Amino acid sequence: MKPAKTIASLPPIDDAVRAAVLDVTVRLKDQPGALLPVLHGVQNALGYVPEEAIPLIAREMNLSRADVHGVVSFYHFFRMHPAGKRTIYLCRAESCQSMGAAKLEQHIKQRLGVDFHETTTDGAWTLEPVYCLGNCACSPAMMVDDELKGRVTPESFDAWLLETK
Amino acid sequence: MSMTVYVPRDASALSLGADAVAKAIEAEAACRNLDVRIVRNGSRGVYWLEPMVEVETPTGRVAYGPVQPTDVMGLFDADFLHGGVDVLNLGLTEEIPWLKSQQRLTFARAGIVDPRSLDDYLAHDGYRGLAAALKMEPSAIVQAVTDSGLRGRGGAAFPAGIKWKTCLDAAADQKYIVCNADEGDSGTFSDRMIMEGDPFVLIEGMTIAGLAVGATRGYIYLRIEYPHAQRALEAAIEAARARGYLGDNVCGSGKAFHLEVRMAAGAYICGEETSLLESLEGKRGQVRFKPPLPAIQGLFGKPTVINNVITLATVPIILDRGAPFYRDYGMGKSRGTLPLQLAGNVKQPGLVERAFGLTLRELIEGYGGGTASGRPVRAVQVGGPLGAYIPATQLDTPIDYEAFAAIGGMVGHGGVVVFDDTVDMAAQARFAMEFCAIESCGKCTPCRIGSTRGVEVIDRIVAGDAAEKARNEAVLRDLCQTMVAGSLCALGGMAPFPVLSALDHFHKDFEGAKQKALP
Numbered sequence: 036m037k038p039a040k041t042i043a044s045l046p047p048i049d050d051a052v053r054a055a056v057l058d059v060t061v062r063l064k065d066q067p068g069a070l071l072p073v074l075h076g077v078q079n080a081l082g083y084v085p086e087e088a089i090p091l092i093a094r095e096m097n098l099s100r101a102d103v104h105g106v107v108s109f110y111h112f113f114r115m116h117p118a119g120k121r122t123i124y125l126c127r128a129e130s131c132q133s134m135g136a137a138k139l140e141q142h143i144k145q146r147l148g149v150d151f152h153e154t155t156t157d158g159a160w161t162l163e164p165v166y167c168l169g170n171c172a173c174s175p176a177m178m179v180d181d182e183l184k185g186r187v188t189p190e191s192f193d194a195w196l197l198e199t200k
Numbered sequence: 201m202s203m204t205v206y207v208p209r210d211a212s213a214l215s216l217g218a219d220a221v222a223k224a225i226e227a228e229a230a231c232r233n234l235d236v237r238i239v240r241n242g243s244r245g246v247y248w249l250e251p252m253v254e255v256e257t258p259t260g261r262v263a264y265g266p267v268q269p270t271d272v273m274g275l276f277d278a279d280f281l282h283g284g285v286d287v288l289n290l291g292l293t294e295e296i297p298w299l300k301s302q303q304r305l306t307f308a309r310a311g312i313v314d315p316r317s318l319d320d321y322l323a324h325d326g327y328r329g330l331a332a333a334l335k336m337e338p339s340a341i342v343q344a345v346t347d348s349g350l351r352g353r354g355g356a357a358f359p360a361g362i363k364w365k366t367c368l369d370a371a372a373d374q375k376y377i378v379c380n381a382d383e384g385d386s387g388t389f390s391d392r393m394i395m396e397g398d399p400f401v402l403i404e405g406m407t408i409a410g411l412a413v414g415a416t417r418g419y420i421y422l423r424i425e426y427p428h429a430q431r432a433l434e435a436a437i438e439a440a441r442a443r444g445y446l447g448d449n450v451c452g453s454g455k456a457f458h459l460e461v462r463m464a465a466g467a468y469i470c471g472e473e474t475s476l477l478e479s480l481e482g483k484r485g486q487v488r489f490k491p492p493l494p495a496i497q498g499l500f501g502k503p504t505v506i507n508n509v510i511t512l513a514t515v516p517i518i519l520d521r522g523a524p525f526y527r528d529y530g531m532g533k534s535r536g537t538l539p540l541q542l543a544g545n546v547k548q549p550g551l552v553e554r555a556f557g558l559t560l561r562e563l564i565e566g567y568g569g570g571t572a573s574g575r576p577v578r579a580v581q582v583g584g585p586l587g588a589y590i591p592a593t594q595l596d597t598p599i600d601y602e603a604f605a606a607i608g609g610m611v612g613h614g615g616v617v618v619f620d621d622t623v624d625m626a627a628q629a630r631f632a633m634e635f636c637a638i639e640s641c642g643k644c645t646p647c648r649i650g651s652t653r654g655v656e657v658i659d660r661i662v663a664g665d666a667a668e669k670a671r672n673e674a675v676l677r678d679l680c681q682t683m684v685a686g687s688l689c690a691l692g693g694m695a696p697f698p699v700l701s702a703l704d705h706f707h708k709d710f711e712g713a714k715q716k717a718l719p
Contacts, residue, residue, distance in 0.1 A: 067500060068462075070482030075463055102483075109484040109641075112424050112466030124425070128386030129581055130617045132631070133544035134572070166468060166585075166635065167384055168425050169392040170212050171543035171617070172247035172550050181427040185215035 045094065048087045055080040056088050060095035070096060070106055074113055083114045118161040119154040123147075124178040127164045130171035135188075139175050142189040146196070202235045203281045206254040206261070208311065210243035210396050211428040212389070217268060218251040224272040225253070232276060242397015244311030245551025246298060254293055257283040263290040298567060303529060304553045305537050306514045307390075310397035315432050318439045321400040327445065329516030333408045334453050341412035342368055345515060347523035349535025354380055354471070354508030355583065355612040356690070357534075357601045360515075363505060366495035367413040370503035375415035377406050378480065378499055378506040381422040381429070382464050382471040385584025387615030390539040391509035393551060395422070395429035398513070399436035403459060405512035407450060408519055409505055410457040418459045419499070421476050424466050433461050468639040472689045473506045475641060486641045487689045508613070510539060529555035534600040534611075544581075544617035545571045561595040564618055575620035579628075579706065583612025585635050586694035588701035589619075589628065608701065610694075625706035629699040630658040636695035647692025650683045654699065664712040673703070673710070 059076035063069050073092060077084050084092075084107050093100045107113045125140060147155050147162060154161045170176035173185025184195070207222040208214075222238055229236035246252060252265035253275075262283040264275060271288060278286035290296055304310075313320040321327070333341050346361025367375060379402065383391040394402060406418045422430055437459050440446045448456045462480060464470050470479045474488035477499050498504025514536070518526045527535045534556035540563060542549050547569035552558075560580060564570070571577055579589045582599075588609040590597070597603055604611045619628075633654035640647045657679065661672045680696035687693040703710065 068480050068482040071462065071465060071479065075465070105484050106482070110465035110467050112464075128635075129585060129628070129631070130387045130543040130615075132628075133617055133619045133623065165425060165466070166639070167386045167388075169383060169389040170215050171387045171389055171541065171615070172245075173212050173215055173250075174544060176215065178425065183211045183215040183428070185212060 045090050046087065048091055049085075052081065052085055052088050053091060056091050056095070060092065064096055070098070070103070071110075074107060074110075078113060083117050086115055119158050121159065121180055122161045122163055124163050124165040124168070125151075126166070126168050126170070126174070126176045128167040128171075130167070131175035134174040134186075136175040139187060139189060139192065143192060146193065202237045204237050204239060204256040205281070206239050206241045206256075208243045208251060209240035209315075209428070210250075210311075211392065211426070212247055213243050213250040213252070214428070216250050216266070220269045221251045221253065221267050221272065224269040225275075228272050228276050234276075234281065236281065239314050240316075241313065242311050242315050243393060243551075244293065244299060245307065245393060246296065246548075247550040248548040249290065252290075253280075255280055255283060259283070259292065261293045263293040263296065264288040265290060298548065298550075302553050303537050303555050305517050305526065305529070306401075306510055306539055307394070307398070307551065307553050308517065309401065310393055310551075313398060315397055315399055316435050316439070318400060318436075318443055318445075321398075325520065326400055327404055327516075329519035330404050330407055330411075330445070330451065332519045333411050334451060338368055338412050338414060341408065341519065344519060344523045345412070348518040348526040349523075349530070349533075350511065350514055350518060350526065351534070351601070352508060353510035353514070353538070353613065355385070355610070357611070360507060360511055363495050363507070364409065364413055366493065367415075367503045367505045370496050372503050374417070374500075374502045375413055376499045376502055376504040377409045377413070377415045377418035377512075378477065378504055379406055379418065379420040379512055380471060380473060380476055380506055380508050381420050381426070382476060383423060383426075383509070383613070384468040384471045385586075385613050385615050387543040387581065387617035388541050388584060388613045389543070390541050390551060390614065392426055392429050394509055394513050395426070396432045399429075399432045400440065401516055402433075402509055402513045403436055403440050403446065405515040406459060407446065407457045408515050409507070409512060411450075411453075411455060413503070413505055415503075415505065416456040416458065418457065419480055420459070420461045421464055421470070421480055422461055423464045430461060430463065437461065467641075468635075469641045469689075469691055472691065475689070476506065477504065484641070486643045489688070510613075531555070531557035531598065531600050532602055534602065538599065538611070538614050540599065540614045540616060542568050542616050542618075545573055545620050546618045547572050556600045557598050559596050559598050560590065560616070563599070563616060564595065568618065571618060571620045573620045573622070575622065577618055578621040578623055579619045579625060579702075581617045581619070581628075581698065582615070583610040584615050585632060586610075586690060586697060587612050587615075588697045589625065589705065590701070591705040608697070610697070625702040625709040626658065626662050629702040629710075630655055630662075632695055632698040632702075633658060636691060640691060644686070644688040644692060646683045646686040647688070647695070650679055650687075650692065651695060654679055654683075654695075658699075658710075661710050662712055666712065666715050669710065669712045669715065676703070 093103045249265035254261045278284040351357040470485040475485040479485040539553040636651035
């Protein structure tokens with residue numbers, strides 16, 4: 036009889052990460068094309084897809100680690116490192132450009148002291164670029180977690196930041 | 201008697217403070233002991249007047265906008281619940297000229313109905329297309345779509361009926377309907393508006409497609425940037441399932457149709473149909489070679505109809521009113537209406553659904569009211585980040601697939617982004633290449649490498665002197681030609697269009713820094 040695969044055959048993994056991954060895979064892994072829903076589930080639960088989760092996801096989904104890593108790294112939305120408490124997605128696309136997005140981008144980077152893909156030192160904000168939020172009639176736009184904002188100006192950004200703090 | 205007030209829950213309206221307005225109305229009504237029922241509708245697409253509040257009166261709905269929470273007390277003082285006069289009063293919504301002159305077929309209900317209410321949908325002619333389709337043979341449904349002249353609204357403009365016929369004729373134990381809701385083009389938001397404002401029409405369209413080609417399962421591949429649309433769709437799917445419009449036995453017909461929303465993960469390329477299918481299968485979103493066509497071997501290797509949101513959401517009205525009704529709108533080979541999305545630097549942005557044939561000038565000057573900045577229009581990008589930049593001298597081009605192709609542009613998904621005369625077209629050209637480099641799936645070399653080289657060459661053109669510029673311009677044109685001819689899909693194949701159009705029409709912007717420094 037073939038010995039059952041045990042968790043011991045996997046590299047060490049944090050208990051909380053393991054529990055979160057298994058909770059998602061048990062629910063979702065049997066639907067067709069389950070990898071994206073599974074990764075969304077893991078990122079929802081943990082805020083990111085930790086490197087150490089990949090071997091476990093691969094085993095649960097009967098995929099190679101390379102397959103899973105390839106998918107996680109392909110999509111801009113999946114992150115392999117934790118983000119700040121809240122994430123600002125700033126639109127860089129053409130419609131927002133036509134309404135001064137480049138100036139706004141500069142202002143926000145300076146104000147928060149970070150570049151794109153970076154987190155402020157206090158861990159409060161992560162800044163990510165995004166290419167269109169579908170709010171082009173109210174450009175320039177940004178989304179904070181899942182809260183959309185339109186006609187953002189450097190001044191309104193500062194006012195909002197003060198209010199939020 | 202309870203008064204009905206409409207405050208949109210459309211994401212764009214929310215981004216301008218619609219939630220705070222709804223709360224303020226609720227609080228003020230409670231304060232004054234008035235019985236007010238707030239309906240959270242979708243947006244009518246008059247975004248320059250959002251948040252636009254409407255009140256039900258005996259003569260029709262009266263609109264007020266743009267309303268901020270601080271305006272609410274004044275509105276109550278002016279008795280807006282009975283259509284009272286106020287500076288924000290816009291009169292009857294249906295009579296606002298910007299809306300009245302439109303021809304809303306696909307968007308007939310958007311902004312009018314409560315998107316969470318199936319009863320409201322049914323009360324506004326909803327599910328009449330499905331009722332008609334259930335009485336028809338599959339081939340007759342496909343024929344109706346073919347006869348209507350409906351072409352894919354995602355951008356490629358391929359006749360929907362032909363796609364459906366190919367899938368219908370393919371024999372298989374399982375077929376799929378996939379809705380491409382990965383609306384990634386800048387300047388477009390019509391998919392989002394339909395999904396948030398009238399989600400049942402998309403569900404109905406997909407169900408009809410399922411009946412037409414014999415597919416029992418459907419997926420809506422929705423971009424992650426649209427959380428509001430996700431909530432609206434999931435609520436609508438649940439409501440439709442509970443009432444037997446989805447499931448094993450659609451409306452008691454004995455035919456099954458199951459529908460599910462799948463979230464994307466922020467890759468622009470997944471709006472390309474074969475890459476989208478890869479993504480749905482749980483893989484990297486890399487483009488597939490064609491053939492085989494998705495209609496023959498699509499999702500999980502099975503015959504699949506994959507259409508854009510607007511294409512599928514237009515099917516119900518075609519089945520309900522008949523193919524000739526739809527076909528009679530439009531011009532040439534572009535039949536029906538196109539929901540245009542007017543965005544960017546424009547005074548009155550929003551959604552304009554009109555028959556094909558409207559000119560860009562009528563759209564931008566008539567509906568748009570010129571630029572928001574008040575400066576002259578210099579360039580217009582139509583069709584998203586891969587669309588050509590059209591100079592102000594070509595604004596009289598009618599919006600029609602063939603007329604646009606004739607001037608080297610494309611209508612695409614109908615997004616129109618206006619730029620004023622402060623735009624630096626060399627920077628826009630550079631951005632097109634940069635965007636292609638960021639979003640390339642990496643499968644084919646012209647797109648993966650060409651886009652990065654494109655950015656570098658444009659940088660050299662802008663930084664160099666006249667001789668340097670001439671040398672590098674030749675390289676850039678050659679590179680663009682390689683990308684157009686050698687790329688596997690439209691991303692690499694069309695990213696050169698904005699670049700070349702900028703070079704051709706706005707040559708001066710590429711003058712190098714050294715050239716500009718000369719006296």
